Amino acid sequence: MSKSHMLALFSDFDQASEAIRDLKSSNFEGFKLDDVTLKSPIEHPEIEELLGKRPVYVRIFTFFGALFVPLLGFLFVASSQATFLLQPKGGKPVIPLPPNFVLTYEFFILGGVYMTVLGFFISAKLPMKRNKLYNARVSEDQIGILIKAEDAIMPAIKDLFTRHNPLEIMGGDN
Amino acid sequence: MVNTYEETEVAVEKRFVPKPLDINADIAWAKINKDILRSLERPRPIFWVIFIASFALFLVGVSCEVYQYQTGMGVANLDNPQMWGLYIATFIWWIGMGHSGTLLSALLHIMHADWRKPIYRYSEAMTTFTLLTAALFVLVHLGRIWQFYYVVAYPNERWTWPNFQSPLVWDATAIGTYLTSSLLFLYIGMIPDLAICRDNAVGIRKKLYTFMSLGWMGTDRQWANFRVTYLTLACFLMPLAVSVHSIVSTDFAASQQPGYHITSFPPYFVAGAIYSGLAVIITLFIVLRYTFRFEEYMTMPILEKLAKLTFAAGMVWTYLNLIEYATTWYGNDMYAKQALIYRATGPFAPEWWLMNFLGSVLPFALTFKRVRASIPVMLFMSIFINFGMWLERWMIISPTLAHGIYPWTWDDDQWPSFIQWGIVAGSFGWFNMLFMLYCKIFPSVSMYEVKEMLHERRFFKSTNVATARDSAINPDLAVEGGLAS
Numbered sequence: 001m002s003k004s005h006m007l008a009l010f011s012d013f014d015q016a017s018e019a020i021r022d023l024k025s026s027n028f029e030g031f032k033l034d035d036v037t038l039k040s041p042i043e044h045p046e047i048e049e050l051l052g053k054r055p056v057y058v059r060i061f062t063f064f065g066a067l068f069v070p071l072l073g074f075l076f077v078a079s080s081q082a083t084f085l086l087q088p089k090g091g092k093p094v095i096p097l098p099p100n101f102v103l104t105y106e107f108f109i110l111g112g113v114y115m116t117v118l119g120f121f122i123s124a125k126l127p128m129k130r131n132k133l134y135n136a137r138v139s140e141d142q143i144g145i146l147i148k149a150e151d152a153i154m155p156a157i158k159d160l161f162t163r164h165n166p167l168e169i170m171g172g173d174n
Numbered sequence: 175m176v177n178t179y180e181e182t183e184v185a186v187e188k189r190f191v192p193k194p195l196d197i198n199a200d201i202a203w204a205k206i207n208k209d210i211l212r213s214l215e216r217p218r219p220i221f222w223v224i225f226i227a228s229f230a231l232f233l234v235g236v237s238c239e240v241y242q243y244q245t246g247m248g249v250a251n252l253d254n255p256q257m258w259g260l261y262i263a264t265f266i267w268w269i270g271m272g273h274s275g276t277l278l279s280a281l282l283h284i285m286h287a288d289w290r291k292p293i294y295r296y297s298e299a300m301t302t303f304t305l306l307t308a309a310l311f312v313l314v315h316l317g318r319i320w321q322f323y324y325v326v327a328y329p330n331e332r333w334t335w336p337n338f339q340s341p342l343v344w345d346a347t348a349i350g351t352y353l354t355s356s357l358l359f360l361y362i363g364m365i366p367d368l369a370i371c372r373d374n375a376v377g378i379r380k381k382l383y384t385f386m387s388l389g390w391m392g393t394d395r396q397w398a399n400f401r402v403t404y405l406t407l408a409c410f411l412m413p414l415a416v417s418v419h420s421i422v423s424t425d426f427a428a429s430q431q432p433g434y435h436i437t438s439f440p441p442y443f444v445a446g447a448i449y450s451g452l453a454v455i456i457t458l459f460i461v462l463r464y465t466f467r468f469e470e471y472m473t474m475p476i477l478e479k480l481a482k483l484t485f486a487a488g489m490v491w492t493y494l495n496l497i498e499y500a501t502t503w504y505g506n507d508m509y510a511k512q513a514l515i516y517r518a519t520g521p522f523a524p525e526w527w528l529m530n531f532l533g534s535v536l537p538f539a540l541t542f543k544r545v546r547a548s549i550p551v552m553l554f555m556s557i558f559i560n561f562g563m564w565l566e567r568w569m570i571i572s573p574t575l576a577h578g579i580y581p582w583t584w585d586d587d588q589w590p591s592f593i594q595w596g597i598v599a600g601s602f603g604w605f606n607m608l609f610m611l612y613c614k615i616f617p618s619v620s621m622y623e624v625k626e627m628l629h630e631r632r633f634f635k636s637t638n639v640a641t642a643r644d645s646a647i648n649p650d651l652a653v654e655g656g657l658a659s
Contacts, residue, residue, distance in 0.1 A: 041203065041370075042626045043397040054398040062406050077338055092339070099339045102421065106347045109414045113355040113407060117362060120403035124396045126365075127388035136373035138392055139366070141203035141625075146393075 006147045006154060006172030007133040008161040013044055016143040019164040020050050026160060028153045039134075039144035061119025062112055069111020074104045133171045142167060196289045196475045197624070199631045206471075206624050210367075210617045211374055213466035221465050221610065228606035235600010238593045239314060247317040251591035255575045255583045260594045261315040263568040264601060267450065268308035269349065269422055270443065270563070274451020275301030276356045277415035278483075280408035288630060289479055291623035292471040295367075296462060297455050298360040299612050305353045307605045314597055341424040348421040352414055359407050365390050366400070366622045382615075419447045426570065432509035433517075433574035438501065442494040449487040449533075450563035456480050456556035458609070460549055462618055471619050474547060481546040488537035488559070495534065509579050521586045522573040529569050532562025 010016040020036060038047050048054070078095045120126070131146070138144045147157055154172045161169055242249050252259050275297035282290035313319050337343060368387035375383050390396060420440030427439035436442075459480065463472040502510045517526045536558060539545045546552065576585050612618070 038394040039392050040394070040397070041392060042622050042629055043401055044394070045398075045401070047394050048398075051394065054395045056399050056402050058399055058402045058406065081338060096339055099344065102344045103338060103347055105417060106344070106351045106414075109355065109410050109417075110351045112410045113351075113358060113414075116403055116406045116410070117358050120362065120399055121388075124399035124403075126390065126396070128391075130389050130391060134391055139370045139373050140207050 003148055003150050004154060004172060005131070005133050006149070006157060006161075007039075007135065007170040008145045008147075008166040009135055009137060009168045009170075010143045010145070010164070010166055011141075013040065013143050015164055015166075016145055017047065017050060019145060019161055019166075020047075022160055022164070023147075023157070024050060026156075028149070028156060030150050031153060031157075035148040037146040039138045039146060041139055041141060055123070057123040058116060058119040061115040061122070065115020065118075066108055066112035069115070070104045070108035073107025073111070074100060077103050135168070135170065137167075147172075195631060196479075197292065197471060197473050197627065199628055201470060201628065203625050203628075206621050207370055207374070209467070209470065210619050210621050211371065213468065213619075214371070214379075214614060214617065217466050217614065218464065221614070224461070224465070224606060225610050228603045228610065231599050231603025232607055233600075233603070235597050235603060238596030238600060242314075242317070242593050242597070243319065249591060249593045250597075251588055251594065253588065255578055255585055256572060256588040258315070258571050258575060259588075260568065260590045260598050261311050263571040264564070264598050265308050265311035265315070266422060266443075266570075267564045267567045268304045268311070268601065268605075270419060270447035270567070271450050271454050271560075272301040272304035272308070272352075272356075273415050273419050273444070273447035274455060275299070275304075276352075276359060276411050277448065278451070278455070280359070280411040280415070283405070283408045284412070288627045289476050291627045292468075292473075292619050293455065293459060293476060293480075294623075295360075295364070295620045296458055296609075296613065296618040298356065298363070299616075299618065300451075300454065300458060300609065301356045302353070302360055303605050303608045303612070305349065305356065306608065307601050308349075309353075310601060310604065341421065341428045344421045345425055348414075348418040352418045355407070355411060355414060359411055361386075362400075362403060362407060363620065364616065366392060367617045367620060370621055371617065416444055419444045431574060432507070432579060433502075433513035433577075434570075435510070436498055436502070438494055438497050442491070442498060445487065445491040445494050446563060446566060449484065449491045450560050452480065452484040452487050453556040453559040453563065456484065456552055457560065460553045460556075462613060463549075466613065466618065468619060471624060477549075477552060478543075478546045481540050481552065484556075484559070485537050485540040488533065488540075492534040495530070513574055513577050516577040517569060517573045520573060520577065522569060522576075525565050526569050526573070529562050529565035532558050533566060536562065 008016075008019065010019065016038065020038070023031075023036065024033060033051055036051060038044065038051065077100050081095050081100075084094070133146060135142070135144060145161070149157060158169060158172055250259065250261075252261075279290060279294040279298050282294070313322060316322060365387055368383050369390040369392065372380060372383035372387045420443060423439040423443035426434035427436055429435060456477070459472055459477060462468055499514060502514045505511075517523070536555065539551075539555060545555065572588075576588065578584070
């Protein structure tokens with residue numbers, strides 16, 4: 001069975017969430033909530049109540065970045081200093097810990113920030129090619145619901161959306 | 175006594191609207207896009223006046239630098255003991271100024287202070303460009319620019335000792351970390367707006383925005399990741415900003431020079447950085463508000479909040495300044511005490527007293543609402559406060575070096591040459607030019623966050639009014655500890 005996409009545009013978030021609520025209770029055969037995507041000009045965390053929590057892996061990257069990059073940084077600095085093991089230091093330690101901790105702290109931030117950004121790109125799948133079913137009004141003031149579903153149930157979904165007075169429905173015709 | 179439903183509604187609305195709105199809650203979202211995008215195309219003519227004047231100043235700086243490069247550092251009138259002069263003073267000032275942008279944005283974001291939303295973008299951009307400007311002074315101060323790579327400590331075949339014990343190396347690491355992290359913070363926060371620009375641009379601009387927006391579509395998955403990422407970055411950037419300027423202060427505090435060897439220098443530098451940064455945020459607020467017609471977004475209530483914050487930062491700085499004087503005085507270290515007396519009574523006394531006046535006395539004017547409500551007065555106030563903070567950096571550097579431990583090194587006559595002044599002026603041109611270019615190419619007000627601000631306001635207002643109305647009509651519905659109590 002082939003699948004296609006449909007984008008319905010609504011004038012506000014309440015309308016769109018009502019449509020999703022109806023969609024959820026309709027129990028169309030073979031339809032999954034994971035195939036519903038809300039597109040909005042601002043963040044609407046309240047949509048998670050309807051669509052469930054979306055996977056966010058950013059913190060895992062942050063954790064490993066903040067843990068391992070400072071360790072690597074410390075090793076980098078200490079190994080640089082250890083290269084000069086035989087040079088007279090006038091009684092000073094070859095690997096002085098207090099100044100190295102200052103640098104390790106900076107590496108901690110650096111690792112945390114860089115890995116968080118990397119995690120964001122991977123987790124949000126950026127950069128990505130824009131879907132054909134994109135409407136610039138979504139970045140302005142409208143809410144879009146993008147559905148991926150089997151062709152057989154598309155007309156029923158379209159009917160459901162129509163009942164909620166969408167501004168426009170795009171796609172859904174394979 | 176209210177009787178009808180409508181009267182009740184009006185009464186509770188009057189009673190429960192929590193505070194004055196920072197911006198008009200009824201602005202249409204499409205209008206927000208239109209207004210901000212218009213700023214990228216048709217600013218007021220003053221934009222070009224500022225840009226051309228900045229470019230001219232920049233050329234003055236470049237000419238002075240070329241002359242200094244060709245002739246040698248002697249033309250700058252820098253010599254022992256005054257080997258730092260205006261270059262390092264201005265370097266610290268620029269570094270410090272950059273701290274408020276990102277720090278303030280991150281702090282207010284974590285605290286959910288929504289009034290930051292129309293002003294944080296340009297503040298973060300300011301941070302980036304001030305750091306870039308500050309970095310120029312390291313090169314200028316070196317004189318031998320072609321040997322810059324010697325500064326960077328790394329293990330190599332020349333067997334140069336990488337002196338990681340030197341605060342200068344910590345400084346380079348910290349500033350490098352801050353610059354790249356601030357840049358990423360700025361960029362990540364800008365992605366949804368770049369998508370708006372992409373959807374509305376044509377030609378080469380569209381290509382640029384398409385490339386930079388990375389295909390952002392505003393899906394719920396992207397927003398969920400965005401929220402976590404932005405908050406995490408803010409959490410990292412706050413301690414980073416504090417660490418960077420405290421590390422800059424160790425360039426001085428870790429030395430044995432009288433007047434530098436002071437325990438309170440790290441918090442003093444951080445407070446000074448926040449103070450001068452806030453003052454420049456006010457200056458840029460006023461300039462951008464007029465130049466790009468942002469009157470509806472950069473409103474007077476926001477300016478007033480900035481003014482109050484500046485006053486608070488000014489008082490923290492004043493306290494730490496007085497603590498520095500008091501500990502030096504009562505500490506009774508002969509050399510440090512003499513350095514302090516020299517600053518207050520020596521050849522730099524007029525600048526020192528002016529610094530104290532501009533930094534500690536002038537901000538008291540901000541306690542008057544009439545001052546905070548006047549844009550021209552606020553513009554001059556912010557410029558004078560910043561001038562005071564620049565003097566502070568100069569007063570840390572020059573009088574102290576001129577009056578060290580050994581009397582035979584004392585030197586009162588090394589006034590900065592025109593070359594030094596020219597390069598300092600050029601740095602202002604460089605910063606203004608970059609900043610204005612940025613504002614012309616990228617949205618300097620965050621469109622999606624202003625929309626979020628309005629959305630939250632409307633939601634908050636409707637929820638409060640509804641709750642209050644319910645509880646006023648039927649007290650049994652009152653939420654415990656809520657609005658009806």
